[in-house]
Amino acid sequence: MHSPLYLLALAGISSAYIGEICGGPSAGGYGTCEETTSWCKPRGGESPSGYCPSDPDSVRCCIYPICYNEDYYNGKCVDTSEYNCASTGGYLQAGLCPGPNNYEAS
Template identity: 35%
Template sequence: MLSHILRPLLVLWLFLAAANASLLSPRAEVNGACTGSGGAPGVCISTSNCSKAGGTSVANKCPGTPDDIKCCTKTTCGTGNKGNCRFTSSCSSGNTESNECPGPSDFKCCMPAGSGGGNNPTLPSTSSGCKKVAINGAKAIIDAFPGKVKSIGCIRKCSDPSSSDHCVGMATDMMVSDGGVKTTAGEPIAEWVMHHASSLSLKYVMWGQRIWNPSDGVKPWSQWRYQACTVIKPCTHGDRGSVTQNHW
């Protein structure tokens, strides 16, 4: 039986290497997305605008922006305080309330809190061999997109440990559809990962036959470079011949 770790739809390669920290500093944008304490979704705005709307400002989460721009989060909002503030693109329920959150018009109160159409998957454990930096990255992603990720893979047994970061527990696979079928659901997640490369200690992310790493600079998924050919050589547009190998 093919395990989910061998059917990746969104592959996130995470690493911890202080010597390479200079490579992991993508600039944030004012009114852009950020991640606050505990993985809470946030928006980069001024501290005054954040406090006026009842939000909490978190420092050092919006690199490259003016000093007064901080990551603003608001973890309770809406009717009965059952919602949380996030960009509408990550509110899976589609049920939002306006005039409850700081920031731009598309940063709204998502009802109910933790909406996403299902339970979050079980995170890998360090006892399995998965490294903490990879687990922390996976947790941040499922917190930002509740209910979107179906399962998470990490460690993989390999005859050659140097052949893949999975062999040493430094990479995670995110399944975003049932049955390994092609889907577009991973695109916003992949771009979110790109925007949060620094906080995730990201090496690179693969989705939909394309790959991105921090040295490429922030750009839409459609402008990411194609993944390298593996079994099929040469291949066109990174097409390795299957949904699994193409990271859909």
């Protein structure tokens, strides 16, 4: 039988980490868990609550425009495994988004 302290320690392991993909259609898009004041707001991001539930209140899912294409349309960071940018005439740019390698700017 495990002690309550051991179980509390395990509960802390489930929290999201900075840069983890979050959100979805109900959030208005996908983003990453980021510090809202120091990281998301300065980049023009939106940070709906409830998508990084195990983190402190200062960490929320940051959904933000990250790049511009040649026509100056805002792009967003997307999960390349779930979004086919080429099907809409767009392209992806690696290295502009926080998070894992499959998270790129459209």
